[in-house]
Structure formats: structure tokens, C-alpha cells
Amino acid sequence: MSKLESTKCHILIIEKLQQVKQATFAEIAGCLAKESELDGYYDFKVSKRTFQRDVEDIATIYGIYIKFNFSGMYYFIEEEFEPEVSDRMFEAFDVYHALNVKEQMSQFIYLEQRCPQGTEHLYSLLHAIKNRNRIQFEYNQYYKDHSENRTIEPLALKEFKYRWYLFARDTHDDHIKCYALDWLANLQILNVHFENTDTDLAREVQALFRHYSAQHRTAE
Known part of the structure; x- marks a missing residue:
């Protein structure tokens, strides 16, 4: 399989288990064949061997762990996130799959025009x-x-109206403040730890964000 083909296959496997919660290898293979x-x-x-490799790749690439129930002889996704996090993650897979179709679909899909959201900083911020x-x-x-x-x-971190915000303690005055991720640039993680x-x-x-929203209502 090409990289794109493998990615699409991974998404199909994830979506199948997301929808039915549990499935045998035969059911998953049948879905992929269809x-x-x-x-x-x-x-x-x-094949079953290729599927096992896909399961390992899905865990490594996406952090989604597919487990096998030996008593029921079926596969399932091990939920390691809060329900709202899982829902958003699977929603992202649904959108990705829908938009990555082979045919030119721009005449049928009308996307909202958005400004940059600063989501490129999410991984680094979560790590920090x-x-x-x-x-x-x-x-x-x-x-x-x-x-x-x-x-x-x-x-x-907090999401609100399609924008992401960082809550952090400013080392200058020791106050907790709110920062819009799309206004961040040249982010660096320092080798300095804090408690x-x-x-x-x-x-x-929540209290700080209500205050922040009131101050920046015109910008929202």
C-alpha cells in the first residue's frame, strides 16, 4: 500500500470500530473490501497479518489503541480519553476522510473561511x-x-468558538492570564521547570475566561 492508501485504511478501521464498538476480523475485513x-x-x-501491522501503526501514529477480546473474539478501541475528547478526535477523522476523496469535490463542499487558529502550537503546549x-x-x-x-x-488550554486559548502564569507579575493561540509566534519550550x-x-x-471574553468581545 502507498502511504495515502495506508492512511485511508487506518481511518476506515478506526471509523468501523467507532461506529459498531466491537467487530471481528472478518467483519472489519469485509468492511474494507466493500x-x-x-x-x-x-x-x-x-490479510490478518497486514491488519495486525495496521493496528500497531494506528497506535504509534494516532495514539489510538485497538485491543482484542479473546473470550468474544472481537476487536475494540480502548478508550483512554474523556468522552468529549474522544468525540472530537473521531469527528476530526470523519472530516479528514470526507475531504480526502479521490474525485474533485470542491463544487459540492463549501467550507467556512477561517483565520489561522494557532493549532500548530497545540502539541508543543500540551508537552510543556x-x-x-x-x-x-x-x-x-x-x-x-x-x-x-x-x-x-x-x-x-481551552477551545471557544473555533479558537484556542492558553491559560498560563506570567513570570513577570505572577498572574494567570489568557492568551489566544493564533496570536502566538516563535514558540519555544524552555528547559526550566515550575511547580x-x-x-x-x-x-x-472559567472565571478568567469570562473576564477575558468581556474585554475582547469586539475581537470575537
Whole structure:
């Protein structure tokens, strides 16, 4: 299989198990064979050995773990995330699969025009939050004609109205602040660790975001 063909096959396997929750190898192989016929170009048919390799690749590439139940002789996705996280992840796979069709579909799909969301920073920020690393970046606010250098201690991320926000403690004044990810540039993870002493971060984030939203309502 080509890389694109393998990726499409991975998505089909994930979607099958997402929809039915559990399936035997015969059921998964039958689904892939049917998709091959419908596609008419790519061949998704797999042997059991190839399927096992796909299961390993899916775990490595996507962090989705497909397990085998020996008593029931079926495969299932091991849920390691909160339900809302799993739902969003699978939603992303659905959109990716729908948009990566072979035929030219631009005349049938009308996408919303969006500004950059800063999602390219998500992985680095999650790494810094998990490992409690300080980060440094340039912050370009829409109402200022220059950027500012910030060094902060990242604490949490929040999505709101298709935009992502970072909540972090500013090392300059020790206050927790909200930063829009699409205003970040030149993000660097520093080899400086910090301790998070906030005992009720979720409530603090919600309160701070309400205040932030009120201040920036015209920008939203």
C-alpha cells in the first residue's frame, strides 16, 4: 500500500470500530473490501497479518489503541480519553476522510473561511503543560502595532468558538492570564521547570475566561 492508501485504511478501521464498538476480523475485513469496491481506485483489502501491522501503526501514529477480546473474539478501541475528547478526535477523522476523496469535490463542499487558529502550537503546549516546562513566545495582539516577548508557565488550554486559548502564569507579575493561540509566534519550550500550586484550576480558568471574553468581545 502507498502511504495515502495506508492512511485511508487506518481511518476506515478506526471509523468501523467507532461506529459498531466491537467487530471481528472478518467483519472489519469485509468492511474494507466493500470500501475498496466503492472507491474503485484504492485497494483496502487486508490479510490478518497486514491488519495486525495496521493496528500497531494506528497506535504509534494516532495514539489510538485497538485491543482484542479473546473470550468474544472481537476487536475494540480502548478508550483512554474523556468522552468529549474522544468525540472530537473521531469527528476530526470523519472530516479528514470526507475531504480526502479521490474525485474533485470542491463544487459540492463549501467550507467556512477561517483565520489561522494557532493549532500548530497545540502539541508543543500540551508537552510543556504535562512536563511543567516554561515557554517563551512573541505575542501579537490585534490592537497593538508591535509584538511582546512573554515567558510563562503554561497551565491549561481551552477551545471557544473555533479558537484556542492558553491559560498560563506570567513570570513577570505572577498572574494567570489568557492568551489566544493564533496570536502566538516563535514558540519555544524552555528547559526550566515550575511547580503548579493551583488547587482549583478549572474554576479559575472559567472565571478568567469570562473576564477575558468581556474585554475582547469586539475581537470575537
